[in-house]
Amino acid sequence: MELVVTHAVADFDALGAAVGAHLLYPRSRILLGPLGAGPRELVAVHRDRLPIVEPAEIDVRAVRRVIIVDVRRAKRLALVPGLLERIQRRDGIEVHVWDHHGPSEDDVHADQAIIEPVGSATTLLVEALQRRQIPFGPMEATVMALGVHVDTGSLTFGGSTGRDAAALGWLMNRGAALSVINRYLRPPFGDSQREALRVLLANMTVEKIGGARVGFAVLDHPSGRLDEVVSEALALEDVHALFVIVPDGRSGACVIARSRARFVDVAHPVAHLGGGGHPVAAAATCRGLSPADARARLLHALRNEPPKPLKVADIMSSPVATVGTKTPLAHAKEVLVHGGFTGVPVVKDERVVGMLSRRDLAKAERKDELDRPVRKVMSAPVCSTTEDELVEEALATMEQADVGRLPVLRGERLVGIVTRDDLLAFLYGEAPPSAR
Numbered sequence: 224m225e226l227v228v229t230h231a232v233a234d235f236d237a238l239g240a241a242v243g244a245h246l247l248y249p250r251s252r253i254l255l256g257p258l259g260a261g262p263r264e265l266v267a268v269h270r271d272r273l274p275i276v277e278p279a280e281i282d283v284r285a286v287r288r289v290i291i292v293d294v295r296r297a298k299r300l301a302l303v304p305g306l307l308e309r310i311q312r313r314d315g316i317e318v319h320v321w322d323h324h325g326p327s328e329d330d331v332h333a334d335q336a337i338i339e340p341v342g343s344a345t346t347l348l349v350e351a352l353q354r355r356q357i358p359f360g361p362m363e364a365t366v367m368a369l370g371v372h373v374d375t376g377s378l379t380f381g382g383s384t385g386r387d388a389a390a391l392g393w394l395m396n397r398g399a400a401l402s403v404i405n406r407y408l409r410p411p412f413g414d415s416q417r418e419a420l421r422v423l424l425a426n427m428t429v430e431k432i433g434g435a436r437v438g439f440a441v442l443d444h445p446s447g448r449l450d451e452v453v454s455e456a457l458a459l460e461d462v463h464a465l466f467v468i469v470p471d472g473r474s475g476a477c478v479i480a481r482s483r484a485r486f487v488d489v490a491h492p493v494a495h496l497g498g499g500g501h502p503v504a505a506a507a508t509c510r511g512l513s514p515a516d517a518r519a520r521l522l523h524a525l526r527n528e529p530p531k532p533l534k535v536a537d538i539m540s541s542p543v544a545t546v547g548t549k550t551p552l553a554h555a556k557e558v559l560v561h562g563g564f565t566g567v568p569v570v571k572d573e574r575v576v577g578m579l580s581r582r583d584l585a586k587a588e589r590k591d592e593l594d595r596p597v598r599k600v601m602s603a604p605v606c607s608t609t610e611d612e613l614v615e616e617a618l619a620t621m622e623q624a625d626v627g628r629l630p631v632l633r634g635e636r637l638v639g640i641v642t643r644d645d646l647l648a649f650l651y652g653e654a655p656p657s658a659r
Contacts (some may be wrong), residue, residue, distance in 0.1 A: 224252070224282070225252070225288040225290065226281070226288070226306075227241045227248065227251050227252070227290045228253075228290070228292075228306075229241055229255070229256075229293050229294055230256075230296075230300060231257050231299060231300070231301040231508060232257050232258065232508065233257070233262055234261075234373060235259075235261060235262055235370045235372070236344050236370040236371075236374035237262075237292065237293040238258075238265070238266070238366060239343075239369055240292035240293045240344040240367075241255070242273070242366045243292075243345055243348025243349060243363075243370075244292050244321060244348055246348075246352055246359050247290075247352065247355070248288070248319075251274070251288075251290060252274050252275070252276035253274055253275050254275075254281065254302070254303070256302075259450065260447045260450075261373075261408075261451075264407065269366070272362055278303045283303060283305040283309065286309070288318075288319070289310060289316055289318050289319070290319045290320075290321070291318065291320045291331060292322070292348070293324075293345075294322060294324070294499065295322045295324065295330045295331050295336075295338070296324075296327045296330060296331075296497075297310075297331050298497050299498075310331060311331070311332075313332065317335075318332065318333045318335075319334065319336075320336045320338065321338075321344060321348055322336075322337075322338050322344055323338065323339060323340060323341050323344045323346075323347065324338075324500075327494070327499070337351075341382075342371070342378075342380060342382045342501075343370055343373075343375050345370030346371055346384075346386055346387045349367055349371070353390075353393055361397070364394045364395075364398050364400075365404060367390075367394055367399075368391060368394040369404055369407055369408060371390055372408055373408065374504075376503070376504075377408075382502065382503070410448075412451075413447075415446050416446060418446075419442070419446035419449060419452045420455055420456060423440045423452060423453070426441065426442065427439065427456070427462075428440070430522065432525050432526060432529050432530060433529025433530040433531060433532070434529075434530065434531070434532045434613060435464065435484065435529075435530040435532055436461065437462060437463065437465075437525060438460060438464065439465075439468070439521075440456075440467045440468070441467075441468045441515065442468070442514075444469065445470070445471070445472075445477065446469075449467065449479055450479050453467045457481045457482075457483055463482065463486070463532075464483070464489050465481050466478060466479075466480045466489070466492075466521055467479045468514040468517050468518050470514055473510065475508065475512055476508075476512050476513060476514040476516070477506070477507070477508050478493060478498060478506060478508075478517055478521065479506050480492075480500070480504070480506065481504055482502060482503045482504075484530075484615065486532040488502040488530075489503065489504070490502055491524070491528065492521045492525050493505040493506065493507045495521070495524040496517060496521070497509065532613050533613070533614040534612065534613060535609065535613075535614060535617050535631055535641055536611070537614070538645045538646075539610070539641050539645070540640050540642070541631075542639075543630070543639060543640045544562050544567050545568050545637065546558055546567055546568075546570075546597050547571065547597065548570075548571045548577070548596060548597055548601070549596045549598070550596065550597045551593070551596060552587050552588075552592065552593040552594070552595055552597060553593040553594065555584065556588075556593065559579075559584065565580060565581055565628070565642065565643075566579060566581065566627055566628050567579055568637060569601045570637065573637075575637050576601075576603060577597075577601030577602055577603040577604075578602045578605055578626070579600070579601045580602070580627060583600045584600075605630060606624040607629055607631070608629045608632070609631060609632060609633070610633060610638065614646070617629055617641055618646050618649070621641075627642065628641065628642045628643070
């Protein structure tokens, strides 16, 4: 007997990878433990077309091969009693692993391991199906496409790769049904989800950890599709990451974590509770741990290794070229041209009172007014930032004000400047202009 297995509370990536594994190993059956709300609803309708085996139907002694997808940590596997022991003893069972998570100390030993850093485990199975030209229908294509969509945030999460996009495109060409994808990918909230969102927002507290704003909420009871509720709460609140803890009904707690900032990796603190996931989305089931204790352990893990967001001081240029309010525009032009600047702060009595850009100079030059003082054409008042402000916050200021540079102030003293080029380098992972 061959079994495809995955982690407990399987999400769409686990389900999509399991379907892909069955296509690659056609004699296999899929063993599913507890399912997340979306996969549970899909399986309820598609069960007759999925090769699912119930735990009671499995003779552990007859299992000869186990295909593990979207997980390799032993403690996260959803297995029938006795199967993990046989796997760990390597008792006549061949183990294949298809996963995209990082290594852990309790990883299962595999005879064959396909582990690569893509955004979705399903992508690895899709690539193998494509290489081997294995046929399948629209239903399988749709379930696998859901797996790629959900685990990559429809290709928006930080771990998404071109390989995920290619896999998704291939599945679309193979008949993945958009109507079905949309049905399960973004279903409308019902009364229970709206109430859970209300309670979550009312109970959320925010901790400042290493420069990041981290939200915590402990709820009295779980709700269906709570992972979607947590994602919605993160979108509504001004926090970089959010951890929601609920009792799991078995003397333990469940944790769902989401992050919107690349400097907060929620998978790391969740791993301290035996969970797993990705930098932007992670979960854990903690047996024998109360929600309050789970919160305390998460907080301890975050404070022990706090997020390290880039601050304005890390990317600003200093010292800063300036011009005075009485400086003739002709001289100010020389400062900009010789320095290769697109703009400079205007100072008076060591205080920044305006900004002068090349655009301002060009307008004056067209009117033959370069003999006028800077104060006549400078832009004021000035949007500014500070050394300790997060780069992402400075970026938001620049977006909202539609300005090309932000003077960096310490009190009223000018200590640096951040330009569009600096922030574009941050956005695209390039070396800052000052380092080029």
